[in-house]
Amino acid sequence: MKTISELWALDETIQKIVEQIQVIEEKRNAFASIIHSVRHSLDLQLDLPLAQQYIVDGAIAHTVKPTDLSGLRVCGVDGGLLKKTLRGIELVITRANATIFEYTPANRVSAIYFPEKMTPPTIKAELTPISWREAEVNASLERLKAEIELAIRVQDHHSTELLLLDGSLRPHISDRPPNKSVFSSKYDKIKALYEELFVKTEETGTLLAGVIKDSRSQRFMRIFGELLPHLINRNPELKRLLELDYRTILKTSYDTDFFFRVLDVGERSPILRLNDFNSTSNVESNTDTQLDSRLVCFYLRTAKYDYPLCVEVFTGSYDPLRIIEKISAMLLPMSSDNEEFALPAVLIDADSQARLIERDLDFLFAQLANRIGYPQSLLKLRRERMPFH
Amino acid sequence: MKTESLGTIVCTEDGPSTENIEFVIGNRNEISTEKQIPVHVGQYVSINADEGLIIAHIEQIYKTNRYFSQIDAVHEFTRSGKAFGAIFPIDRWEYVLAEAKPLGIFNNGQVQRVTYPPSPGAIVSAPDHKILSEFLGFSKEGIHLGHLLFHDIPATFNLSKMYQKHVALLAMSGAGKSYAASVMLEELLSRKPAQGRPTILVIDVHGEYTGLAESQGAKGKTFEDQITVIRSPLVEIATPRMSAKAFATYSPDMGTIQVRELTRIIRTLRTARKGQPYDIGDLTIALEQDPSINVRTREALLGWLDNLQSLRLFGKTSTPEWSKLMKPGQAVILDLSETVSLQKKQIIVDAVLRHLFDLRRDGTIPPAIVFLEEAHQFCPEARRALAFSKGILETVAREGRKYNLSLCIISQRPVRLSTTVLSQCGTNIFLRITNPYDLDHIRATSEKITKATLTSISSLTVGEALVVGQATRFPVFIQVRERATKETAFGEDFETVTRRYDKKGKKTD
Ligand SMILES: Nc1ncnc2c1ncn2[C@@H]1O[C@H](COP(=O)(O)OP(=O)(O)OP(=O)(O)O)[C@@H](O)[C@H]1O
Numbered sequence A: 001m002k003t004i005s006e007l008w009a010l011d012e013t014i015q016k017i018v019e020q021i022q023v024i025e026e027k028r029n030a031f032a033s034i035i036h037s038v039r040h041s042l043d044l045q046l047d048l049p050l051a052q053q054y055i056v057d058g059a060i061a062h063t064v065k066p067t068d069l070s071g072l073r074v075c076g077v078d079g080g081l082l083k084k085t086l087r088g089i090e091l092v093i094t095r096a097n098a099t100i101f102e103y104t105p106a107n108r109v110s111a112i113y114f115p116e117k118m119t120p121p122t123i124k125a126e127l128t129p130i131s132w133r134e135a136e137v138n139a140s141l142e143r144l145k146a147e148i149e150l151a152i153r154v155q156d157h158h159s160t161e162l163l164l165l166d167g168s169l170r171p172h173i174s175d176r177p178p179n180k181s182v183f184s185s186k187y188d189k190i191k192a193l194y195e196e197l198f199v200k201t202e203e204t205g206t207l208l209a210g211v212i213k214d215s216r217s218q219r220f221m222r223i224f225g226e227l228l229p230h231l232i233n234r235n236p237e238l239k240r241l242l243e244l245d246y247r248t249i250l251k252t253s254y255d256t257d258f259f260f261r262v263l264d265v266g267e268r269s270p271i272l273r274l275n276d277f278n279s280t281s282n283v284e285s286n287t288d289t290q291l292d293s294r295l296v297c298f299y300l301r302t303a304k305y306d307y308p309l310c311v312e313v314f315t316g317s318y319d320p321l322r323i324i325e326k327i328s329a330m331l332l333p334m335s336s337d338n339e340e341f342a343l344p345a346v347l348i349d350a351d352s353q354a355r356l357i358e359r360d361l362d363f364l365f366a367q368l369a370n371r372i373g374y375p376q377s378l379l380k381l382r383r384e385r386m387p388f389h
Numbered sequence B: 001m002k003t004e005s006l007g008t009i010v011c012t013e014d015g016p017s018t019e020n021i022e023f024v025i026g027n028r029n030e031i032s033t034e035k036q037i038p039v040h041v042g043q044y045v046s047i048n049a050d051e052g053l054i055i056a057h058i059e060q061i062y063k064t065n066r067y068f069s070q071i072d073a074v075h076e077f078t079r080s081g082k083a084f085g086a087i088f089p090i091d092r093w094e095y096v097l098a099e100a101k102p103l104g105i106f107n108n109g110q111v112q113r114v115t116y117p118p119s120p121g122a123i124v125s126a127p128d129h130k131i132l133s134e135f136l137g138f139s140k141e142g143i144h145l146g147h148l149l150f151h152d153i154p155a156t157f158n159l160s161k162m163y164q165k166h167v168a169l170l171a172m173s174g175a176g177k178s179y180a181a182s183v184m185l186e187e188l189l190s191r192k193p194a195q196g197r198p199t200i201l202v203i204d205v206h207g208e209y210t211g212l213a214e215s216q217g218a219k220g221k222t223f224e225d226q227i228t229v230i231r232s233p234l235v236e237i238a239t240p241r242m243s244a245k246a247f248a249t250y251s252p253d254m255g256t257i258q259v260r261e262l263t264r265i266i267r268t269l270r271t272a273r274k275g276q277p278y279d280i281g282d283l284t285i286a287l288e289q290d291p292s293i294n295v296r297t298r299e300a301l302l303g304w305l306d307n308l309q310s311l312r313l314f315g316k317t318s319t320p321e322w323s324k325l326m327k328p329g330q331a332v333i334l335d336l337s338e339t340v341s342l343q344k345k346q347i348i349v350d351a352v353l354r355h356l357f358d359l360r361r362d363g364t365i366p367p368a369i370v371f372l373e374e375a376h377q378f379c380p381e382a383r384r385a386l387a388f389s390k391g392i393l394e395t396v397a398r399e400g401r402k403y404n405l406s407l408c409i410i411s412q413r414p415v416r417l418s419t420t421v422l423s424q425c426g427t428n429i430f431l432r433i434t435n436p437y438d439l440d441h442i443r444a445t446s447e448k449i450t451k452a453t454l455t456s457i458s459s460l461t462v463g464e465a466l467v468v469g470q471a472t473r474f475p476v477f478i479q480v481r482e483r484a485t486k487e488t489a490f491g492e493d494f495e496t497v498t499r500r501y502d503k504k505g506k507k508t509d
């Protein structure tokens, strides 16, 4: 009898994958170790218009001085989403929640929940037939809407130093409905809500940041790729980079992966402006996100065994440097308690508040079927009713 | 009806059912600010359900906090040495859950079995005192032993229900058996003639009950006038009341032929004496002078009689005169503390009990209750451990009920007690017991005791008791009340006695 490993030729398959990874890893490490050695000294040449346009401060790494949290109030907003496709009904269930942490001088965290502890979810039904893709977009927009509306509303009730959103401060490009979609107006509404949020935080004097859990951005990689020829010219110690195929390395790396290798714990990346890439530059247009010149982003390494946080910040009319200094000083101690998991504690709490589990909603479907008078088999999709599952 | 809401029934994998319900305890925030514990294991709760008012008993309480339910996360977040509460708002997420066992349904004074569970979401309340008292089967008057644990409800037991079928008072040493027995005695002695007063015999192995008769009680209470203390050296057993069989009990080697011969000789002696009392000396003479008896039988009988004589327990008449002492509302404390020999103590107990049994059978004395301390010495289970008093105790245990002669068996070693006696006890009162063998034995002899109950016996504190059996409808945990009379020096602690001894020494210096 052959074992499963033999049948699947597991050894070879794994070996192949490992080799692939090793080759890339070696290159990335070689590249990163050169950059790491000059991370504080390298000047990103802000005299170049290209650099100026996209980068706020000069070095690859900046040491963050953590602030004493005691007395601080921080708000985390998160939304949970559950999309349920029933036959002929598209149910979108969302729950947005704000957790406000107050770090007391007694070295204790107390929490306020808004609108309340265990906020009940909001349930919406869409009856017009829509495509799978539209259904996905619609659900995602509903969640965003709930989150941002709550982020605006919570500021009327609780004042905090810092308001953290779980996720970006801009709609993701994948959230844009297809052309002529019935949800286009919803998308526009959300863009308007972001504007409203920005105005509100300026009014209330709250710092606003979005923490992106698993960012796939390559923005810095692209800018850096453009800058590197100039930098190599001016810095002899970078000449070694020429021996590496650095363009490929940059093209195949995410920013978070790069900064994980280059930043030490307690350091942040340079601040990147999130304005539109100039169409005349060689930096390819980033199609991933909507861009906005009032927003900046940076990476902050808080944990030894986790990727850096990707943080977007609304700076408004203020000096981005001052604001980032403040925010990173707060985020660092809030996110560095777990060596293997980097996320501000308040967002961890908000996440568990907002999270929706399908099992919790079974009773809802049962009641729905019951009241409509359908057997559940007519309501649920066939793929969810597969026997032997 | 005044009810205080304690919590709300939640769903569990197997509940709520008729066997088990779980409820989450009320307003957490209130609780944490007031710093009071809202419910205890052992407490009773009530739930308004479809069938009526369910009364349930809290068997377990536990806390949950989702912040601590993932071990790895807790570990990782606390590695830095920072307190978890400084990172997350843990206080807000602590919940207290109680597991309760539905006992029955109370409907207009009737108690029924629970045949339909309460609903999730149902409110769990503190039960109304009057209802709970009735539900558990306490009576308005009777033996007031203390109060129901965690409830301000008097634990008063109906006299008949408690003593009709004997009581066993079992606990490890120092748990408060003698104390509880004293409380019972106070209750029995306080009864008014209209209520009916039994007569009482206390077989006091250590002489620790004499305090009941002393005048300077803690609350100035004394039962001086109702108590007679008999010291064992003064006890005499009436030889004429002894049959040959009774002699054989104390001389177990005696064979059937010897018993028959002795029977004949006793009969002859009785006829000759024409009702005049005689003692063992007289019997010995009669035996020596008997012409027809086989020499070897005579020698053997003489040996046994001589042995018994040397105990100096047997006289012509009975001292004290039991029928005169055993009056309604009166108690005799038979103080055996001066008698060292266990065999002698057993003979006294045997003879006295046989006598009482007879007196009770022919109605000479009122219904009686016999308190027997260190019962395992008088009716041990093991066959090897010969005990002269075992036979009569087993007889009283089996038949006493018919004649209203009731036992209150007190022992710290239930496992060594005769199962015949123990199984005849309708009511068991347990104080703290930790010995696993004793606990196993109890479990085996009482079907009313669940595993959970058994566990709680080992965690009782001094003065806390579990009453199981005829006296109540359900097993109940009670706090034995303070006694009104003085405790004998036995109850005093080591230090007090030491100090007094020292003081005495100084005076004599
Ligand atoms: N209900 C009670 N309230 C206050 N004190 C009590 C109570 N019950 C017992 N005690 C105290 O506990 C101690 C031991 O009690 P007690 O002598 O009755 O134990 P016991 O079980 O009879 O022990 P032993 O097996 O050694 O005879 C005494 O000092 C007594 O005062």
Ligand SMILES: [Mg+2]
Pocket (backbone or CB within 6 Å): B177, B178, B179
């Ligand atoms: Mg005792």
